[in-house]
Amino acid sequence: MKSYITSYCSITPESCSLNGKVKYQNLNNRTFNDFSKSIYKQEKIAYPKFSKMDGLSKLAFIASEVLLSSKDTSRWNEQQTAIVLGNKSSSIVSDQKHYDSYKDRASYFPSPAVFVYTLPNIMLGEISIKNKITGETSCFIQDQFDSTFLYQYIKDLFDSEGYHRCITGWVDYTPFDYEAHLFLVSKSDIEEVKTIFDHNFKRLII
Amino acid sequence: MDNLREKLKVEIIELLNLEDMTPSGIANDDILFGEGLGLDSIDALELIVLLEKNYQLKITSAEDGKKIFQTIDTIAQYIESNK
Numbered sequence: 001m002k003s004y005i006t007s008y009c010s011i012t013p014e015s016c017s018l019n020g021k022v023k024y025q026n027l028n029n030r031t032f033n034d035f036s037k038s039i040y041k042q043e044k045i046a047y048p049k050f051s052k053m054d055g056l057s058k059l060a061f062i063a064s065e066v067l068l069s070s071k072d073t074s075r076w077n078e079q080q081t082a083i084v085l086g087n088k089s090s091s092i093v094s095d096q097k098h099y100d101s102y103k104d105r106a107s108y109f110p111s112p113a114v115f116v117y118t119l120p121n122i123m124l125g126e127i128s129i130k131n132k133i134t135g136e137t138s139c140f141i142q143d144q145f146d147s148t149f150l151y152q153y154i155k156d157l158f159d160s161e162g163y164h165r166c167i168t169g170w171v172d173y174t175p176f177d178y179e180a181h182l183f184l185v186s187k188s189d190i191e192e193v194k195t196i197f198d199h200n201f202k203r204l205i206i
Numbered sequence: 207m208d209n210l211r212e213k214l215k216v217e218i219i220e221l222l223n224l225e226d227m228t229p230s231g232i233a234n235d236d237i238l239f240g241e242g243l244g245l246d247s248i249d250a251l252e253l254i255v256l257l258e259k260n261y262q263l264k265i266t267s268a269e270d271g272k273k274i275f276q277t278i279d280t281i282a283q284y285i286e287s288n289k
Contacts, residue, residue, distance in 0.1 A: 051226075112255065113249070
């Protein structure tokens with residue numbers, strides 16, 4: 001059975017785009033923290049926990065909010081919705097921050113709030129909690145955005161596991177760069193179809 | 207004591223990234239967890255680290271923690287009585 005991409009969103013240091021159109025420009029080359037906060041405000045998101053997230057989770061979370069901004073997720077079957085993402089640098093920024101907090105034995109104060117973000121799949125948890133998604137969540141470490149692998153994995157979820165929707169894509173955050181490319185894939189073609197979901201779905205990225 | 211309470215508010219806002227809050231927006235008797243300021247279990251762990259790092263006070267009992275971290279007042283009283 002065919003499945004469809006009904007929405008897609010990208011965030012890079014240059015801009016945030018939705019369905020191939022730039023929605024927010026990162027004017028004056030603001031830091032990720034400032035750029036993400038401005039998107040948060042302009043999207044009128046009210047979620048106090050956002051300020052406590054690490055960079056990777058903020059990036060995935062804000063991209064998911066833009067991705068789903070025109071969708072009525074309350075009608076979704078939460079158990080038949082999955083989140084499957086690819087990522088290269090794991091949670092390296094939080095890992096380093098956590099390591100820095102305990103490497104000096106004379107000043108040994110690891111932060112619990114930093115520690116909880118020392119896994120890349122926490123970003124999937126943040127999206128799940130916000131959208132009450134209880135289906136499968138998987139994060140795969142890949143050298144690069146492997147859309148063929150993700151396509152095959154999601155196709156199996158749809159064909160064999162009874163899933164109807166999936167948020168998929170690539171989210172990577174390092175001290176030097178960041179990028180998020182999220183796609184909403186749906187088994188149904190009732191929603192506005194953007195394109196057919198296939199092994200090369202990453203071609204939609206601007 | 208009032209200085210201590212104001213200092214605690216500044217430290218807590220910074221430590222817990224409570225970006226939308228200001229010291230003046232937190233009353234000394236505001237409930238910090240649950241439906242009060244909305245702090246959670248990870249925040250509680252951060253407060254334990256804060257007391258150890260900045261005030262050299264160790265909390266080892268969960269029951270003690272519940273009482274101590276109720277409000278800014280209760281934290282300040284605990285620090286004052288254990289100096």
